[in-house]
Structure formats: structure tokens, C-alpha cells
Amino acid sequence: MGNWERLVWNQREVLLEGFLVTLHVCALAFAAAILGGLALCLLRMHVRPLRPLATLLIEFFRATPIFVQLMWVNYVWPELFGWPNSFFTAGWVALALQSSGYLAETFRAGIEAVPRGQREAGEAVGMGPALVMARIVLPQVALTTAPAIVNQFTVIVKSSTLVSVITVQDLMFQSQKLVNVWYEPIEILTATAAIYIAFVFAVSACGKRLSDALRRRFGIGSG
Amino acid sequence: MDDMPAIRASGIRKRFGELEVLRGVSFDVRRGSVVSMIGASGSGKSTLLRCINRLEAPTEGEVYIDGVPMGFVEDRGGRRRARSLAEINRLRRDLGMVFQQFNLWPHMTALGNVIEAPMRVRGLPRAEAVALGEAALEQVRLAEKRDAYPAHLSGGQQQRVAIARALAMQPKAMLFDEATSSLDPELTEEVLAVMRDLAQRGTTMIVVTHEMRFAREVSDEVMFLHDGVIEESGPPGQVFGAPRSERCRQFLSKFIGQAR
Ligand SMILES: Nc1ncnc2c1ncn2[C@@H]1O[C@H](COP(=O)(O)OP(=O)(O)OP(=O)(O)O)[C@@H](O)[C@H]1O
Numbered sequence: 211m212g213n214w215e216r217l218v219w220n221q222r223e224v225l226l227e228g229f230l231v232t233l234h235v236c237a238l239a240f241a242a243a244i245l246g247g248l249a250l251c252l253l254r255m256h257v258r259p260l261r262p263l264a265t266l267l268i269e270f271f272r273a274t275p276i277f278v279q280l281m282w283v284n285y286v287w288p289e290l291f292g293w294p295n296s297f298f299t300a301g302w303v304a305l306a307l308q309s310s311g312y313l314a315e316t317f318r319a320g321i322e323a324v325p326r327g328q329r330e331a332g333e334a335v336g337m338g339p340a341l342v343m344a345r346i347v348l349p350q351v352a353l354t355t356a357p358a359i360v361n362q363f364t365v366i367v368k369s370s371t372l373v374s375v376i377t378v379q380d381l382m383f384q385s386q387k388l389v390n391v392w393y394e395p396i397e398i399l400t401a402t403a404a405i406y407i408a409f410v411f412a413v414s415a416c417g418k419r420l421s422d423a424l425r426r427r428f429g430i431g432s433g
Numbered sequence: 434m435d436d437m438p439a440i441r442a443s444g445i446r447k448r449f450g451e452l453e454v455l456r457g458v459s460f461d462v463r464r465g466s467v468v469s470m471i472g473a474s475g476s477g478k479s480t481l482l483r484c485i486n487r488l489e490a491p492t493e494g495e496v497y498i499d500g501v502p503m504g505f506v507e508d509r510g511g512r513r514r515a516r517s518l519a520e521i522n523r524l525r526r527d528l529g530m531v532f533q534q535f536n537l538w539p540h541m542t543a544l545g546n547v548i549e550a551p552m553r554v555r556g557l558p559r560a561e562a563v564a565l566g567e568a569a570l571e572q573v574r575l576a577e578k579r580d581a582y583p584a585h586l587s588g589g590q591q592q593r594v595a596i597a598r599a600l601a602m603q604p605k606a607m608l609f610d611e612a613t614s615s616l617d618p619e620l621t622e623e624v625l626a627v628m629r630d631l632a633q634r635g636t637t638m639i640v641v642t643h644e645m646r647f648a649r650e651v652s653d654e655v656m657f658l659h660d661g662v663i664e665e666s667g668p669p670g671q672v673f674g675a676p677r678s679e680r681c682r683q684f685l686s687k688f689i690g691q692a693r
């Protein structure tokens with residue numbers, strides 16, 4: 211027990227600091243992935259001239275290993291575009307790219323699953339395509355895909371450990387740093403794993419409760 | 434002006450690829466009258482209604498609402514140009530559509546469904562839209578369900594909300610596409626009662642239905658659609674009592690206990 215106290219409990223502030231960075235990176239990546247995924251999906255489905263480009267990006271983001279994307283954004287983008295200018299930014303952007311590819315496909319499936327009669331009811335009262343999309347289709351997509359979106363957040367959390375490689379000081383980074391100070395990995399890494407498990411479980415449980423609540427209220431959404 | 438029909442369909446044809454579903458359909462609906470469309474499954478009834486409010490563009494022919502063509506505008510020189518989607522959307526507001534599957538928006542309450550178009554399409558301020566919406570819900574006898582989501586309403590209640598949603602746009606005419614066909618028999622009556630009520634108040638209506646008794650009692654005119662043409666039409670007494678067309682007679686014989 212002494213080891214746990216010395217290596218983990220006494221380092222709780224460092225670990226907490228790391229965890230907050232993890233949260234920060236993941237929250238930014240998640241928000242960007244939702245916006246990016248939605249943009250890619252709408253471009254692909256509704257903007258003919260940009261469809262091939264959107265499709266290419268979606269496939270590229272989904273098919274490249276996350277580690278390769280991280281390296282690519284961190285080392286290649288600054289050369290090409292002069293951005294991102296920090297490891298932190300490169301970290302969440304790389305995470306967002308991959309998830310936006312997946313979410314674009316999730317949103318597409320969600321949009322296609324909205325029954326045609328739903329749109330027609332809007333058209334019949336004189337709504338144009340933009341109103342139908344914004345007021346009828348997308349709100350329902352948000353409801354039906356909520357569980358998948360929450361799940362994507364847990365994917366981001368797990369992938370986010372990789373940003374420690376480019377020295378973003380997240381939970382994984384701090385925990386490795388502690389290991390390198392004392393060369394006693396057992397307690398620290400076990401505790402780190404436990405924190406990730408607890409967090410991912412908590413997020414999943416929230417997602418489950420959310421989708422149950424949505425189903426009760428609106429009668430739509432999948433389990 | 435007064436003998437201008439509320440709805441005029443003129444030479445409507447509709448083709449889906451090889452399949453010609455409507456093969457020249459023309460009729461007038463006088464203001465304040467109720468026209469029932471009957472006919473076998475696949476005869477083109479839904480397609481006809483959808484051509485009238487232009488959820489489908491007719492391949493040929495034109496629909497006039499109070500004399501205004503849905504599909505084109507004529508400039509002073511008499512040249513025709515096809516209407517834009519925005520113009521069509523504007524004209525569509527004048528036609529309320531009620532679908533077999535209700536198609537209520539599940540993420541909005543009953544009142545939310547009803548005030549959506551008055552607010553977003555007509556641009557009414559919220560208070561005004563709510564007043565309109567509450568009146569429409571009152572009319573379908575569902576005022577107390579204003580805050581319920583569709584998932585918590587029975588099929589009959591959902592369909593009545595859908596009727597209120599159409600009424601809230603204060604349309605010139607209402608189109609009903611088998612409004613009771615997906616309802617259990619005990620829920621059918623409450624929807625038909627609302628439709629009767631509308632008819633009595635002088636609402637112009639086209640009603641696609643398999644409820645022969647309703648068609649007989651409420652309509653001013655009945656049209657029997659067969660294979661994309663109006664095979665027989667006339668006052669209900671004539672179409673149900675002494676149909677001239679053999680096909681119409683055959684069709685009606687299937688409903689024998691119901692209508693006659
Ligand atoms: N979008 C479409 N594409 C291809 N064919 C269609 C389309 N819509 C309708 N049809 C065909 O047109 C024919 C008439 O269909 P419609 O739905 O108008 O019939 P209906 O009289 O309303 O039948 P029901 O009583 O079953 O509702 C059918 O053969 C149908 O398969």
C-alpha cells in the first residue's frame with residue numbers, strides 16, 4: 211500500500227493536471243469532429259461538385275492509422291500550411307480528423323434513415339430544402355445518432371493517449387513521466403488504466419441513459 | 434370569379450420511367466365542395482394527389498389553384514416559364530396535405546408540429562402562431578394534448594394533429610390521402626368525424642379513401658380512378674347507386690356491406 215500512496219496518491223495533482231489536458235484535447239477534438247463530420251457529410255450528399263473531394267477525405271481520414279495522421283498533421287501540415295503551430299493543436303486536430311471521417315458516415319446513415327414522409331410533410335406545408343434539413347431532418351439525426359456520437363467520444367478518449375508522443379502533457383504523458391522518475395511502473399500504469407476505464411465507462415453509461423431517455427420521450431433512436 | 438374552381442386538374446399525365454401511372458386526368462373541384470377519389474390499389478390515387486400539390490411534378494398537364502397555375506408563370510408576352518422551387522413552395526401553402534402515415538415530426542410536440550410552418554414558412558410571430566395552432570388543435574378536439582409528443586399519442590390522435598398541422602396554414606383546400614387506412618377500426622371514426630366536421634364548414638377537400646360510407650355521405654362528387662384515368666365520376670348517389678362502368682361496379686362490389 212505504501213507504494214500506491216507514494217507513487218499514485220501523492221502524485222494525484224500531476225495526474226489530475228494530465229487528466230484535465232486529456233479532457234481539453236478530447237473536448238476540442240470531439241466538437242471539431244462533429245462539425246467537420248457534418249460538413250463532410252452534407253458536402254458529400256448535397257453539393258455535387260464537391261462530392262468526390264468529400265468522399266476522398268472521408269475515406270482518407272477513416273483508412274489512415276491515427277498515429278500516422280498525428281505525425282502527418284504535426285510534421286507535414288506546418289510545412290505545407292504553416293499550421294498548426296503547437297503540439298497541442300496538432301494533437302486535437304489529428305484526433306478530430308479521424309473521428310470526422312467516421313461521424314460523416316454516421317450522419318449520412320442517420321440522414322438516409324429519416325423516412326421520406328418526414329421531408330414530404332415539410333415540403334407539403336411549403337418548407338424549402340434548407341428548412342427541411344435544419345428543422346426536420348437534422349434534429350432527428352441528432353437523436354438517432356446520439357448513441358453513436360457518444361461512442362465516438364470514447365474512441366477519441368482512447369486514441370488521445372497517442373498525443374503524449376508529440377509531448378502534449380495529457381494523462382498518459384504525466385503517467386509516463388512519473389514512471390521514468392522512479393522506474394516503478396506497476397502502480398502508476400495500473401492507476402492510469404483505471405482512470406481511463408472509469409472515464410470511458412462513465413461516458414458510455416451517460417450515453418446509454420441519454421438514448422433511453424430519448425427513446426422514451428420521442429419514440430425514436432436506437433439502443 | 435365565383436365559378437372559378439378552387440382546384441382544376443387539366444390533362445395530368447405522370448410517368449415513372451416506362452410506367453405511365455396517370456394517363457390524362459382532368460377535373461374541377463368547386464370551392465367548398467368535397468370530392469372523393471376511389472379506386473383499386475395502384476390505380477394512381479396517391480400519385481394524383483401528389484401531382485396536385487407537386488410533391489411530384491406531372492409529366493404533362495397542369496394544376497390550377499384558384500386559376501393560378503402551379504407549374505408555370507406566363508409573362509405579359511404570353512411566354513411560359515417554369516416556376517422555381519421557391520415559387521412552388523409558396524403556392525403549396527394553399528394546399529393542406531394529410532398522409533396515410535401521419536408523418537408527424539417526432540421531435541416536436543403536437544403544438545410544435547402545428548405552429549412550425551406558420552412560424553418558419555409564413556413568418557408569423559410566435560404568439561400569433563400559437564393562437565392559430567391552439568385553434569387548429571381545438572378544431573380536431575385535441576387542445577389538451579398540445580404538449581404531448583407524437584410517440585405518446587394514439588394513431589387517431591396523431592392523424593388529427595396532422596390535420597391540425599395542415600389547417601394551421603389556413604389552406605384553400607385540403608388533400609387527404611387515405612387518412613384512416615393505417616388506423617384500427619375503432620380509431621377511424623374519430624378521424625372521420627373531424628373530416629365530416631371540416632366538410633360541413635365548407636372546406637374544399639379532395640379525399641382519397643376506401644371508406645365508402647364516408648364517401649357516399651360526405652362527398653359532392655365521387656371519382657373512380659382506374660389505371661390512371663377517371664373511369665367514372667358523378668354525384669355519390671349515381672356512382673354508388675347506379676355505376677355505368679363495369680369496372681366501377683366490380684370495384685364497389687368488394688365493399689358491399691359498407692357503402693350500400
Ligand atoms: N416514385 C415512384 N416511382 C415509380 N413508381 C411509382 C412511384 N410512385 C408510384 N409508383 C407506381 O405508380 C402506381 C400507382 O401508385 P399510387 O401510389 O398512386 O397508387 P394508389 O392508387 O395510391 O394505390 P394505394 O391504394 O395502394 O395507395 C403503382 O404501380 C406504383 O408502384
Ligand SMILES: [Mg+2]
Nearest residue numbers: 478479480611
Ligand atoms: Mg395511395
